[in-house]
Amino acid sequence: MWFVILTFLLMIGVTTLWWSSIGLLRLVSTDRRSARHLVGRPLGPDDVAILVAARNEEMVIEATIRSACQPSSPRQVFIVSDASTDRTAEIARSYGARVMELVTNRGKAGAIVAGLRHFDIARRFRVVMLLDADSRPADDYLVTGLPLFQRPGVVAVAGRATTLHDSGQSWRGRILTSYRERTYVAVQTLHKFGQAASRANAVAIVPGFASMYRTEILEHVDIAAPGLAIEDYNMTFEIHAKRLGRVAFDPRAARAYTQDPDSLHEYVKQMSRWSLGFWQTVLRHRLQFQVFWIALVLFSIEVFVSSILLVVMVPVLVGDQLRELAGHGRGDRAGAVRLALPVARPAARRAAARPDPHALRRADVASAALPVDGTGVPGAPHRRCVRVPAGPVQGVAALVQRCVGQSDPGGSSQAWWPDRGPFMRATA
Numbered sequence: 397m398w399f400v401i402l403t404f405l406l407m408i409g410v411t412t413l414w415w416s417s418i419g420l421l422r423l424v425s426t427d428r429r430s431a432r433h434l435v436g437r438p439l440g441p442d443d444v445a446i447l448v449a450a451r452n453e454e455m456v457i458e459a460t461i462r463s464a465c466q467p468s469s470p471r472q473v474f475i476v477s478d479a480s481t482d483r484t485a486e487i488a489r490s491y492g493a494r495v496m497e498l499v500t501n502r503g504k505a506g507a508i509v510a511g512l513r514h515f516d517i518a519r520r521f522r523v524v525m526l527l528d529a530d531s532r533p534a535d536d537y538l539v540t541g542l543p544l545f546q547r548p549g550v551v552a553v554a555g556r557a558t559t560l561h562d563s564g565q566s567w568r569g570r571i572l573t574s575y576r577e578r579t580y581v582a583v584q585t586l587h588k589f590g591q592a593a594s595r596a597n598a599v600a601i602v603p604g605f606a607s608m609y610r611t612e613i614l615e616h617v618d619i620a621a622p623g624l625a626i627e628d629y630n631m632t633f634e635i636h637a638k639r640l641g642r643v644a645f646d647p648r649a650a651r652a653y654t655q656d657p658d659s660l661h662e663y664v665k666q667m668s669r670w671s672l673g674f675w676q677t678v679l680r681h682r683l684q685f686q687v688f689w690i691a692l693v694l695f696s697i698e699v700f701v702s703s704i705l706l707v708v709m710v711p712v713l714v715g716d717q718l719r720e721l722a723g724h725g726r727g728d729r730a731g732a733v734r735l736a737l738p739v740a741r742p743a744a745r746r747a748a749a750r751p752d753p754h755a756l757r758r759a760d761v762a763s764a765a766l767p768v769d770g771t772g773v774p775g776a777p778h779r780r781c782v783r784v785p786a787g788p789v790q791g792v793a794a795l796v797q798r799c800v801g802q803s804d805p806g807g808s809s810q811a812w813w814p815d816r817g818p819f820m821r822a823t824a
Contacts, residue, residue, distance in 0.1 A: 409695070409698045409699075409702065410694070410698065411691055411694050411695045411698060412587055412698075414590070415586070415587045415588075415590035415591050415598070415691075416586035416587050416590060417590065418589075418590030418591075418593055418596070419585065419586035419587060419588070419589035419590030419591075420586055420590075422589055422590065422593065423585070423586075423589065438542070438543070438546060439522060439523060439542040439543075439545055439546075440542070441467055441468045441469075441472075441538050441542075442469075442472075443521060443522040443523055443542075444468060444472065444521060444522075444523045444524070444525055444538060444542070444608070445472055445474060445515070445517045445520070445521040445523070445524045445525070445611075446464045446468060446472055446473045446474065446524075446525045446527055447474045447476070447508060447511050447512070447515075447517065447524055447525065447526055447527065448460065448461075448464075448473070448474065448475050448476065448527045448528070448529055449476045449478055449504045449507035449508050449511065449528075449529070450475055450476065450477055450478065450480065450484050450488075450529035451477070451478040451479065451480050451484070451501065451507075451529075452480045452481060452482045452484060453480070453482075453484050453529035453530065454480075454482040454483045454484050454487055456529060456530045456655070457475070457484050457487050457488055457529055458487055458491065459532060460527065460528075460529055460530065460531065460532060461473055461475075461487075461488060461491045461493055462491070463532035463533055464527060464532075464533060465491070465492075466533075466535050467533065467535060467536075467537055467538040467539065468538065470491060470492030470493055471492065471494065472521075473492075473493040473494065474493065474494045474495075474496070474511055474515050474517070475488040475493045475494065475495045475496070476495075476496045476498065476507040476508070476510060476511040476514075477495060477496065477497045477498065478498050478501055478502060478503070478504070478506075478507040479497075479498050479499060479500055479501040479502075480497075484529075485497050494515060496510065496511055496514050496515070498510060502620075503620075504604070504627060505619050505620040505621075505624075505627035506620045508526060508619055508620070508627070509619050509620045512524070512614060512619075517611060518611040518612070518614055518615065519611075521611055522610065522611060522612075523542070523545065523608050523609070523610060523611060524608065524609055524611050524614070525606065525607070525608045526604055526606070526607055526608075526609070527605070527606050527652075528604065528605040528606065528654065530560075530654065530655040531560075531605045531606045531652050531653065531654040531655070532560065532652060532653045532654075533555075533606055533651075533652045533653075534558075534651040534652060534653070536651070537555075537606070537650055537651060537652060540646075540648065540649035540650060540651070541553050541555070541608060541649050541650030542608075543649075544644040544645075544646060544649060544650070545608075545610065545644070547594070547642070547644060548594075548642075549641045549642040550641060550642045550643070550644040551609065551610045551612075551613050551635060551640050551641030551642065551643075552602045552607065552608065552609045552610070552613075552632070552635060552641070552642075552643045552644070553602075553607060553608045553643075553644050553645070553649075553650055554588070554592075554599055554601070554602045554603060554607050554643060554644070554645040554650070555602075555603055555605065555606040555607045555608075555650045555651070555652045556584055556645070556646070556647050556648075556649065556650055556651045556652070557580050557584065557603060557605060557606075557652065557654055558577070558580065558651055558652065558653050558654070559573050559574075559576055559577040559580065559653070559654065559656050560653040560654055560655050560656070561573060562655075562658070565658050566658070568658070568659070568660070569658030569659065570658075572656070572657060572658055572659070572660065572663055573656050573657075573658055576656045576657075577656075584645075584647050585647045588645055588647075589645060589646065589647055591645075591691070592643065592644060592645035592646070594642070595687075596687050596688075596691075597636075597642045597643065597686075597687065597688060598687050598688045598691045598692075599632065599643040599645055600629070600632060600688075600692065600695075601628055601629055601632050602628060602631060602632045602635075602643055603628055604626070604627060604628035604631075605652065605654045606650070606652030606654070607628075607650075608650070609631075610641075613635070613640045613641065616634070616638055616640055617631050617634045617635070617638075617640075618630065618634055619631060621680065623676065623680075624673060624676050624677065624680070625669050625672045625673040625676060626669060626670065626673035628673075629673050629674050629676075629677040630673075630677045630680065633677050633680075633681050636684075636686065636688045636689070637681050637682075637684065678692070678696065
């Protein structure tokens with residue numbers, strides 16, 4: 397039993413249960429104190445620049461700009477075309493966005509750095525939203541997200557991801573995107589919300605699909621660090637490592653819709669890239685004595701142990717099931733449970749080895765519970781008991797205790813269940 401509990405905890409994760417419990421408490425408790433702890437002047441849409449790094453995104457860039465312009469102005473939307481070979485830059489200009497075209501491909505992180513410098517965003521705006529070209533902020537994104545910056549020490553607000561469903565998806569695509577959406581709900585509503593508690597400040601990632609940063613800290617963050625598959629893990633780790641401030645998150649604020657993979661190949665490719673980026677970032681930074689780093693170490697250990705358990709337990713469980721099925725087959729061929737007959741008669745011993753089917757049909761169930769060891773059984777003072785395996789007629793490998801001795805006054809013998817007394821009586 398303890399092995400099962402320990403395996404469950406390691407598979408689910410102690411840190412996951414811990415942060416999820418805190419997140420649940422935060423959800424059910426009233427947040428009346430937050431209004432009394434707001435600091436600084438409120439931020440408005442005019443304080444926010446929306447920066448989009450795009451490469452060959454002509455199919456989605458129009459919808460992205462339209463959604464970005466709902467809470468803001470087109471003149472505050474900045475597009476960095478990362479050496480696009482299609483109409484991405486042309487479409488962005490047609491909707492009034494500011495556009496920068498790169499001649500060589502620099503990747504998303506390099507395009508973000510180039511855009512920040514080219515448009516002088518840190519000097520002109522107090523907050524920058526980093527938005528993926530295939531993501532769409534909700535209409536109330538800024539209205540609900542900007543107040544989180546008024547909480548003490550907050551320098552970044554992690555966006556709340558929601559899957560953008562496409563009506564033209566196949567049934568396989570709908571399964572994948574529905575699974576991803578349920579993962580978003582479970583992880584963000586409980587786990588991540590618990591990490592964002594003010595005294596914990598242990599949020600591991602400010603996702604790059606749609607999140608906001610105070611522009612004053614960007615010069616201290618190595619956005620385009622070399623050798624990393626993705627930039628958002630590293631930007632978050634930089635905030636913790638350099639103690640720049642807190643990361644805020646609320647599942648009810650800063651919502652944005654993102655396109656998730658609708659094919660298994662793309663899904664595996666994305667998860668592999670995320671996993672690679674996470675471990676690259678972990679190895680890049682040195683550990684510190686903070687809640688974030690302690691939680692990170694525990695989480696890393698749990699991921700390693702649960703992965704080993706998953707690899708080991710699946711073959712073991714499958715092997716057990718196969719052996720059980722094979723045992724059932726042998727039990728069905730073995731026939732019914734053999735009854736014990738008195739040792740005194742050779743014919744009865746032969747009958748015990750090959751029971752008479754007519755005698756088995758005449759067997760009846762005894763209702764009285766008698767002692768297992770035979771003491772106190774009338775007519776059977778000299779019983780000896782041996783354990784023999786019963787054929788798994790009903791799919792259970794049980795041990796039947798067979799008691800052999802002199803026949804009782806009724807001229808019959810009895811088979812015994814351990815601790816339950818005789819369960820069958822066959823006439824000899």
